[in-house]
Amino acid sequence: MTTSSAPGKVYLFGEHAVVYGEPAVPCAVSRRARVTVERRDDDRIRVDAADLSLDGFTVTYGDDPGDADVDVPGDLVAAATGYVDGAVAQARDAAGVEGVGFDVTIESDIPLGAGLGSSAAVVVAGIDAATRELGVDLSAEELADRAYRVEHEVQEGQASRADTFCSAMGGAVRVEGDDCDRIGDAPELPFVVGYDGGAGNTGELVAGVRDLKETYGFADDTVAAIGDLVRQGERALRDGDVGELGDLMDFNHGLLAALGVSSRSLEAMVWAARDAGAAGAKLTGAGGGGCIVALDDTDATERALEYTPGCESAFRAELDTEGVRRE
Numbered sequence: 314m315t316t317s318s319a320p321g322k323v324y325l326f327g328e329h330a331v332v333y334g335e336p337a338v339p340c341a342v343s344r345r346a347r348v349t350v351e352r353r354d355d356d357r358i359r360v361d362a363a364d365l366s367l368d369g370f371t372v373t374y375g376d377d378p379g380d381a382d383v384d385v386p387g388d389l390v391a392a393a394t395g396y397v398d399g400a401v402a403q404a405r406d407a408a409g410v411e412g413v414g415f416d417v418t419i420e421s422d423i424p425l426g427a428g429l430g431s432s433a434a435v436v437v438a439g440i441d442a443a444t445r446e447l448g449v450d451l452s453a454e455e456l457a458d459r460a461y462r463v464e465h466e467v468q469e470g471q472a473s474r475a476d477t478f479c480s481a482m483g484g485a486v487r488v489e490g491d492d493c494d495r496i497g498d499a500p501e502l503p504f505v506v507g508y509d510g511g512a513g514n515t516g517e518l519v520a521g522v523r524d525l526k527e528t529y530g531f532a533d534d535t536v537a538a539i540g541d542l543v544r545q546g547e548r549a550l551r552d553g554d555v556g557e558l559g560d561l562m563d564f565n566h567g568l569l570a571a572l573g574v575s576s577r578s579l580e581a582m583v584w585a586a587r588d589a590g591a592a593g594a595k596l597t598g599a600g601g602g603g604c605i606v607a608l609d610d611t612d613a614t615e616r617a618l619e620y621t622p623g624c625e626s627a628f629r630a631e632l633d634t635e636g637v638r639r640e
């Protein structure tokens with residue numbers, strides 16, 4: 314039995330635009346997904362994902378998730394199995410074996426589909442645990458690359474390396490196309506997260522932005538403007554200028570809203586944070602619902618969010634400098 318964990322992340326800047334080759338700066342935060350893998354005697358996969366829906370469920374299946382032995386709607390099974398299947402396939406490939414089955418147990422304190430990178434954390438931790446269970450040791454960079462291939466497939470051919478690299482390496486990172494680097498000297502940033510209790514489907518939201526870009530030149534320009542903003546943000550990050558970082562987060566949120574990926578509750582939380590005196594606030598991740606991230610070193614934003622209609626919970630998120638970890 315082998316257990317690995319990997320962190321979720323918030324985007325300081327650059328989600329969505331990063332899918333089209335612009336730079337982005339995600340930061341790993343101290344909420345983790347833990348994946349435990351145990352080899353089976355047969356070739357089936359059993360997934361125990363207690364956090365996947367309100368009640369959670371367990372599913373066992375063979376090569377075809379269609380033959381799953383589970384009493385829940387098919388789309389839930391697909392949601393549960395897409396990332397895990399991908400992780401198991403990558404582990405089998407890395408070990409050069411076919412048809413080994415696993416019991417997979419996922420425990421996570423990262424809200425699902427909320428922009429905190431739960432999918433990347435599950436895939437990174439899953440590949441690490443399953444490869445080690447098969448006696449293979451991959452570097453964090455190899456894990457990030459294999460996890461990226463899984464996200465790319467589940468998101469139907471459109472994904473960046475940002476979430477998976479950040480989760481595998483930990484800390485603040487910079488991703489631009491295939492270039493991925495850790496930002497060594499990132500200042501401690503006072504992240505506060507507001508969560509509306511909802512979720513957005515990353516694959517669908519990414520497809521929506523792509524359609525908008527194909528239809529309207531100004532959506533293309535908006536994506537390019539996010540890239541310019543991120544380059545400016547990198548300078549502010551090097552200078553440790555939290556005031557400017559906050560202003561740029563506000564600007565980044567506006568551009569994401571222009572691309573149609575904000576929502577009423579995300580707007581309510583962003584404005585509550587700004588009114589409470591946060592240096593800046595924006596949605597994080599794919600959007601559509603889920604989380605915002607704000608910068609505030611006082612507890613004013615967290616308190617204001619707790620009383621904001623539409624916000625289910627608010628919490629401080631520390632930068633996690635550790636990426637994937639053996640448990």
Ligand SMILES: Nc1ncnc2c1ncn2[C@@H]1O[C@H](COP(=O)(O)OP(=O)(O)O)[C@@H](O)[C@H]1O
Nearest residue numbers: 362392419421425426427428429430431432515
């Ligand atoms: N605890 C978990 N157990 C099982 N699957 C999970 C878990 N957390 C995330 N996932 C998978 O990741 C998907 C959410 O990923 P995504 O839509 O990219 O949102 P995000 O990465 O922002 O959380 C879920 O639908 C599920 O397939």
Ligand SMILES: C[C@@](O)(CCOP(=O)(O)O)CC(=O)O
Nearest residue numbers: 328329428430472473598599
């Ligand atoms: C929208 C996007 O830039 C980030 C998605 O993040 P999340 O899955 O919502 O946490 C997609 C990607 O980078 O692949």
Ligand SMILES: [Mg+2]
Nearest residue numbers: 430432433515
């Ligand atoms: Mg995701």
